[in-house]
Amino acid sequence: MARIVMKFGGTSVADLDRIRNVAAHVKREVDAGHQVAVVVSAMAGQTNHLVEMTRAASPMHDAREYDAIVASGEQVTSGLLAIVLQSMGVDARSWQGWQIPVKTDNAHGAARIQNINGDLLIERFGIGQVAVIAGFQGIGPDNRIATLGRGGSDTSAVAVAAAVKADRCDIYTDVDGVYTTDPRIEPAARRLARISFEEMLEMASLGAKVLQVRSVELAMAHNVRTFVRSSFEAPDAPGMDDFDNPPGTLICDEDEIVEQQNVTGIAYARDEAQISLRRVRDRPGISAAIFGPLAEAGINVDMIVQNVSSDGQFTDMTFTVPNGDVEKSVATLDAVRDEIGYDAVQSDTGLAKVSVIGVGMRSHAGVAATAFKALADKGINIRAITTSEIKISILIDGPYCELAVRTLHSVYGLDKP
Numbered sequence: 001m002a003r004i005v006m007k008f009g010g011t012s013v014a015d016l017d018r019i020r021n022v023a024a025h026v027k028r029e030v031d032a033g034h035q036v037a038v039v040v041s042a043m044a045g046q047t048n049h050l051v052e053m054t055r056a057a058s059p060m061h062d063a064r065e066y067d068a069i070v071a072s073g074e075q076v077t078s079g080l081l082a083i084v085l086q087s088m089g090v091d092a093r094s095w096q097g098w099q100i101p102v103k104t105d106n107a108h109g110a111a112r113i114q115n116i117n118g119d120l121l122i123e124r125f126g127i128g129q130v131a132v133i134a135g136f137q138g139i140g141p142d143n144r145i146a147t148l149g150r151g152g153s154d155t156s157a158v159a160v161a162a163a164v165k166a167d168r169c170d171i172y173t174d175v176d177g178v179y180t181t182d183p184r185i186e187p188a189a190r191r192l193a194r195i196s197f198e199e200m201l202e203m204a205s206l207g208a209k210v211l212q213v214r215s216v217e218l219a220m221a222h223n224v225r226t227f228v229r230s231s232f233e234a235p236d237a238p239g240m241d242d243f244d245n246p247p248g249t250l251i252c253d254e255d256e257i258v259e260q261q262n263v264t265g266i267a268y269a270r271d272e273a274q275i276s277l278r279r280v281r282d283r284p285g286i287s288a289a290i291f292g293p294l295a296e297a298g299i300n301v302d303m304i305v306q307n308v309s310s311d312g313q314f315t316d317m318t319f320t321v322p323n324g325d326v327e328k329s330v331a332t333l334d335a336v337r338d339e340i341g342y343d344a345v346q347s348d349t350g351l352a353k354v355s356v357i358g359v360g361m362r363s364h365a366g367v368a369a370t371a372f373k374a375l376a377d378k379g380i381n382i383r384a385i386t387t388s389e390i391k392i393s394i395l396i397d398g399p400y401c402e403l404a405v406r407t408l409h410s411v412y413g414l415d416k417p
């Protein structure tokens with residue numbers, strides 16, 4: 001017997017038929033003798049609809065009331081799933097965030113979970129009852145419903161799994177796992193059997209939108225083995241009842257991954273822009289003078305490359321921001337031009353960032369050189385490079401994004417089993 005948290009996203013509970021399908025997945029695990037808590041999202045599109053109504057009521061609405069409204073989508077699906085499970089003879093009960101309770105901070109609309117008391121849930125496991133939990137919501141110190149930010153039910157699920165010390169948190173979604181790269185770009189992309197928390201964090205923050213980034217951080221912090229699998233696979237399809245080895249991708253501690261490849265996956269982000277400050281007067285504090293005002297303006301700066309100034313007087317500073325933030329960035333830098341002291345600011349939009357990710361890089365030399373050579377062979381120009389222990393990110397012109405992804409995917413042999 002194991003204890004599992006099963007999470008189902010919006011497309012998995014999109015209508016009553018889909019909810020019945022979810023119930024069949026849940027019943028399979030219950031019949032196998034496992035203790036089960038289920039975390040559900042709102043029906044697909046429902047949260048968007050609620051957000052729109054909130055805005056229509058008043059663009060300057062109170063965040064507490066926003067939360068009261070948008071949290072309701074999950075309340076509906078938790079109740080519906082409990083009813084369907086009961087009708088199938090499974091003992092089930094719905095739980096809202098405040099009932100457990102899932103305690104959050106006071107940041108309404110983007111609250112963080114501070115604590116979950118798992119005692120009541122564990123008590124119900126003891127009598128064989130399935131807890132059907134509304135994701136995305138908790139209760140703040142002001143005793144009011146608080147929501148966790150869009151996509152937050154992944155985080156709810158991982159947090160519940162940590163609180164009840166679940167053996168695994170199964171995230172059921174509309175894809176059947178995490179792939180070596182985006183299969184829409186590279187059809188030869190393969191599903192990974194396992195990926196480490198750290199690698200997944202890089203993949204998730206780079207647009208592999210399988211999981212909310214925060215849920216992966218939480219899973220890493222609490223070592224919650226998190227399993228990405230498909231709810232669109234028939235509940236009784238071959239292998240689905242194989243508890244130890246079902247179809248999907250396990251996100252886990254590096255130590256659980258026996259055969260580590262150098263490179264695990266290729267991620268990409270489009271709509272990047274490059275901004276370069278030319279002939280910046282080089283002196284201590286220059287980076288703070290540039291990036292302080294940008295941070296205050298709420299601009300998310302990503303790659304930063306600074307040249308070594310040969311004469312100790314002038315340097316070039318290049319960095320990337322999302323396309324949509326270029327004008328604001330340039331205006332912000334213009335406003336502090338005298339304090340910084342530079343000759344010109346140049347910007348280019350429509351770029352792409354392609355990243356090679358793998359914990360195996362830590363112990364293998366030459367991974368970066370392989371990427372540079374492969375891109376050169378295809379005539380792809382590199383604008384900027386940044387690296388971390390487990391990632392190499394390369395900035396290129398947007399139209400080359402797909403070619404670069406496919407080239408890197410094959411040069412590291414990711415298309416071969």
Ligand code: ASP
Pocket residue numbers: 009010041042047048073135136149150151152153154
């Ligand atoms: N229903 C919420 C949203 O659409 C939470 C979630 O689905 O994870 O953002």
Ligand code: MG
Pocket residue numbers: 009010151154210212
């Ligand atoms: Mg989601």
